[in-house]
Amino acid sequence: MFSAHRIIFHRSSTTLRHGFHSSTAGWTAAPFVKIVEVGPRDGLQNEPTPISVATKVELINRLSETGLKCIESGSFVSPKWVPQMAGTSDVLRGIHRMPGISYPVLVPNMRGLEMLEAILLEHPEEPVTEEIAIFTAASEVFNKKNINCSIAESLDRFAPVVEEALKGNLRVRGYVSTVVVCPYEGAIEPERVRDITTKLLEMGCYEVSLGDTIGAATPKSMEKLLNCITAAVPVDVLATHNHDTYGMAVSNVLTALKMGVRTVDSSVAGLGGCPYAPGATGNVATEDLVYALQEEGYETGVDLNHLSGIGQWISSILKRDNSSRVGKAWLARRARL
Numbered sequence: 001m002f003s004a005h006r007i008i009f010h011r012s013s014t015t016l017r018h019g020f021h022s023s024t025a026g027w028t029a030a031p032f033v034k035i036v037e038v039g040p041r042d043g044l045q046n047e048p049t050p051i052s053v054a055t056k057v058e059l060i061n062r063l064s065e066t067g068l069k070c071i072e073s074g075s076f077v078s079p080k081w082v083p084q085m086a087g088t089s090d091v092l093r094g095i096h097r098m099p100g101i102s103y104p105v106l107v108p109n110m111r112g113l114e115m116l117e118a119i120l121l122e123h124p125e126e127p128v129t130e131e132i133a134i135f136t137a138a139s140e141v142f143n144k145k146n147i148n149c150s151i152a153e154s155l156d157r158f159a160p161v162v163e164e165a166l167k168g169n170l171r172v173r174g175y176v177s178t179v180v181v182c183p184y185e186g187a188i189e190p191e192r193v194r195d196i197t198t199k200l201l202e203m204g205c206y207e208v209s210l211g212d213t214i215g216a217a218t219p220k221s222m223e224k225l226l227n228c229i230t231a232a233v234p235v236d237v238l239a240t241h242n243h244d245t246y247g248m249a250v251s252n253v254l255t256a257l258k259m260g261v262r263t264v265d266s267s268v269a270g271l272g273g274c275p276y277a278p279g280a281t282g283n284v285a286t287e288d289l290v291y292a293l294q295e296e297g298y299e300t301g302v303d304l305n306h307l308s309g310i311g312q313w314i315s316s317i318l319k320r321d322n323s324s325r326v327g328k329a330w331l332a333r334r335a336r337l
């Protein structure tokens with residue numbers, strides 16, 4: 001379980017015209033950062049208008065061509081609670097899965113896992129996904145509003161889900177929400193997050209993503225949180241999931257990377273938010289993240305030009321502003337060319 005940071009060798013990318021062009025020049029070592037693209041799930045779950053299965057499938061297929069290695073593709077949650085995630089079965093059936101990319105889905109209980117298993121049985125030789133994510137929170141009130149149970153009940157509920165998933169060769173990722181501030185309870189003590197993270201890892205999650213659900217963290221609070229958690233678990237089983245409500249997300253991610261985190265969640269065009277976190281905006285935009293990472297000397301394997309076009313496309317389909325500043329800069333630059 002404990003592995004050294006993932007270092008890859010690559011041709012250094014010479015950044016031309018503010019990060020949108022790359023060329024090759026010599027061999028260097030750059031730390032690789034895995035991006036977990038959550039746009040098709042976290043990004044779409046909070047949209048006010050219905051989104052067709054065809055649009056979801058097209059979004060995932062387009063994202064699959066950018067170099068991303070992990071694209072969260074939906075949720076097997078109750079459609080009464082989160083209507084935008086209805087149709088996840090058809091989304092999984094419809095996407096063109098590319099080798100080397102994982103397409104995880106959220107599963108809140110055994111019912112959700114059974115729904116996924118039913119699809120997996122349709123083509124056992126070609127599984128529609130190899131990974132699920134379970135999700136709880138460090139705040140009792142948020143957890144109750146989000147999944148209708150206490151934190152302890154959620155862990156009890158997830159234990160058999162994880163056991164069954166692992167038996168079926170599905171990898172399991174864990175999420176902890178409200179890791180810094182809860183919209184209902186206020187500041188959260190890092191020790192609470194540490195203890196829940198540890199329990200999820202002991203249960204069998206290979207990684208835990210730390211959700212700053214309302215985007216209220218700052219570099220200082222991220223550092224405090226990670227110092228507390230990494231005293232108990234190795235940093236390479238942690239990921240960060242930063243919403244960008246206060247414009248702090250990129251700074252928070254860079255802080256986490258300096259502390260050794262190498263997996264970061266983000267959402268194309270900065271889409272998203274949790275329906276049970278009022279006032280929170282979307283995740284850090286994947287375009288902003290990729291730009292910051294490449295300028296800071298990290299490797300992501302993602303084609304920023306291609307991604308920026310997709311961010312603009314999905315924003316226009318959803319009839320909303322593109323929340324990615326880098327995406328907007330890309331559009332303005334394209335207009336000038």
Ligand SMILES: CC(C)(COP(=O)([O-])OP(=O)([O-])OC[C@H]1O[C@@H](n2cnc3c(N)ncnc32)[C@H](O)[C@@H]1OP(=O)([O-])[O-])[C@@H](O)C(=O)NCCC(=O)NCCSC(=O)C[C@@](C)(O)CC(=O)[O-]
Binds near residue numbers: 076079080106213274
């Ligand atoms: C967990 C439940 C289901 C409990 O909901 P409940 O009402 O307590 O469950 P229940 O077992 O009493 O079932 C109620 C109804 O839902 C059905 N049901 C039950 N389970 C399922 C299922 N899996 N799929 C489809 N339907 C289901 C069940 O069959 C029944 O249907 P009815 O008899 O009324 O017709 C509900 O609270 C729920 O679905 N919550 C989902 C909340 C959610 O998706 N939130 C957003 C994702 S988390 C997030 O965004 C944060 C994160 C991860 O991004 C990190 C961060 O930013 O912090």
